[in-house]
Amino acid sequence: MLNVAILGCGIGGEHISGYAQLADRYRIAVICDTNQQLAQKYATTTGARATTDIDDVLADPGVDIVDICLPPSMHVPVAIRAVNAGKHAIVEKPLAGSLSDADRLVEAEIRSQQRVFPVFQYRYGRAFDQLRALRAAGLLGRPLAASIETHWSRDSDYYANPWRGTWERELGGAVLSHAIHAHDLLTQQFGPVADVSAMLTTRANPIETEDCAAISLRMVNGAVATSSITLGAATDTTRLRFVFAYLTAESGCAPYTPGQDQWQFIARETSVQSRVDEVVNNAPTAPEGFAGLFEAIADELEGREGREVTLAEGLASIELVSAIYQSDRSGEQVTLPVDRMLPIAASLRA
Ligand SMILES: NC(=O)c1ccc[n+]([C@@H]2O[C@H](COP(=O)([O-])OP(=O)(O)OC[C@H]3O[C@@H](n4cnc5c(N)ncnc54)[C@H](O)[C@@H]3O)[C@@H](O)[C@H]2O)c1
Incomplete structure (x- = not known):
């Protein structure tokens, strides 16, 4: 215990x-x-x-x-x-x-x-167990392209909490705080990021940090992805579309539990669809959301093989955020790894 x-x-x-x-x-x-x-x-x-x-x-x-x-x-x-x-x-x-x-x-x-x-x-959900099973069955193929959307609605009530929207206490905006989940899911499916080009802006609320972004990413394996972010959408939706060589996986719109949503897994070769459906329907189930994360941590601490989020993966998420801010500020494509002393907070810019 x-x-x-x-x-x-x-x-x-x-x-x-x-x-x-x-x-x-x-x-x-x-x-x-x-x-x-x-x-x-x-x-x-x-x-x-x-x-x-x-x-x-x-x-x-x-x-x-x-x-x-x-x-x-x-x-x-x-x-x-x-x-x-x-x-x-x-x-x-x-x-x-x-x-x-x-x-x-x-x-x-x-x-x-x-x-x-x-x-x-967000990693812990039925759809990601299904994707894992499809990968193990050789039904995904190599990653080709992905599009991810973090289109949420945040208004003055949300920003009434004094730490939000500030460089000093939130430490960053929608890239650091909100889309970090979708970017983690992208790297889970497509592997590490090689380079990024990003445009960040503040358009939805009168805050210090960014609340909209358009980001292009190239993965180390050569696949490409786009990430669209806004906190000024009419509703809260997260959408993920992963195109692999043999199959396209598409989420629903559930904003905070994409893995627990109903996904579509469409084989490129129609003859393979029944095999895809079989693997999806028989994928093992596990606790989802926070319970899934905490179960993985308990497994790890008790010496069983855990599927916890490692500190190295946490570091990689912050490195990607650093690269995204650097690209926006320099107007250039940024290749990872980045300078480890690179600041994220605008108030700390050199
Ligand atoms: N994983 C997710 O999906 C998710 C969702 C929402 C928020 N978050 C993150 O969780 C963190 C907290 O966000 P939140 O929305 O819950 O913020 P919040 O402001 O609603 O809650 C923070 C709580 O911490 C308390 N607190 C502040 N200083 C304290 C101190 N010195 N000692 C004890 N208590 C203290 C506050 O009273 C408050 O109740 C943020 O980093 C946020 O980005 C993650």
């Missing part, structure tokens, strides 16, 4: 629902939020202890894992304090606000011998 403390009760509330699906693996020991009423509300429903003080959590010998659901600028400093206190850390996206800060997490993980797990819960 792993004893977990939740820090921050915004999205932390959804993490709590994820742990609740894994009651034989996790016990929620502490809920921490500076909003005492909020902490108490979740403590009451989970049987955990409530506190408003992060130091109190880090000093608690009954806590094995600290799950950091705090505003972005707190992720790296709190994660480093957590591993130094002998706890594993689960870190909400974005992992860090720069590659050099993400590197500090790697150093802290090695020094402390605790683990740091980035959060990309």
Whole structure:
């Protein structure tokens, strides 16, 4: 049984629902939020202890894992304090606000011998299990082209939360905070990125950071992809279309759970479609969303082969964000790997 403390009760509330699906693996020991009423509300429903003080959590010998659901600028400093206190850390996206800060997490993980797990819960869903099964059956073929859309609606109510839309506390805009999930899914399916060209702009809300972007990506294997991002759409939709040599996979529009949505898997050769349908229908099922991520982390910590998000993958997500900002700022195509000291926040631009 792993004893977990939740820090921050915004999205932390959804993490709590994820742990609740894994009651034989996790016990929620502490809920921490500076909003005492909020902490108490979740403590009451989970049987955990409530506190408003992060130091109190880090000093608690009954806590094995600290799950950091705090505003972005707190992720790296709190994660480093957590591993130094002998706890594993689960870190909400974005992992860090720069590659050099993400590197500090790697150093802290090695020094402390605790683990740091980035959060990309979109990976855990039936459609991605189906794609894995199709790949294993040799039915995908090589990646050719992909298009991904993160078209969400965020308004003044959303930005009333004072850390949002600021370089200092959100650390970036829609590329760092919102489309980071879709970009992670792209690299899961198509492999690492070789180079990017990007245009970023702020058009939907009066904020410091970008809220629209058009990005072209070439993958190391030669496939190409486009990513369209806006936080000024009428509704919230995420759409993913992966074209492989033998099959095209297309998501529905579910914004925050694309893997749990109904996908279409269309074989290029119609004679193969029945085999594709059979593999899709028989793909193994597993917990989805946060429960899927937390199950993978528990497997990893208990020495079974886990499908957790590795810290190296978290770093790669931040490196891609760095490259995207650099391309927009320079007006040039940027090849990865990038300079590890490259800033993301505009206020830190050289
Ligand atoms: N994985 C996802 O799909 C997903 C979705 C939403 C948000 N997020 C990420 O989760 C993080 C939190 O976002 P949110 O929308 O929940 O923010 P939020 O502002 O709604 O919630 C953060 C909570 O942290 C608390 N808090 C702030 N400082 C604290 C401190 N020093 N000690 C204890 N509690 C403190 C606040 O009171 C608040 O309740 C962000 O990094 C965001 O990008 C991820």
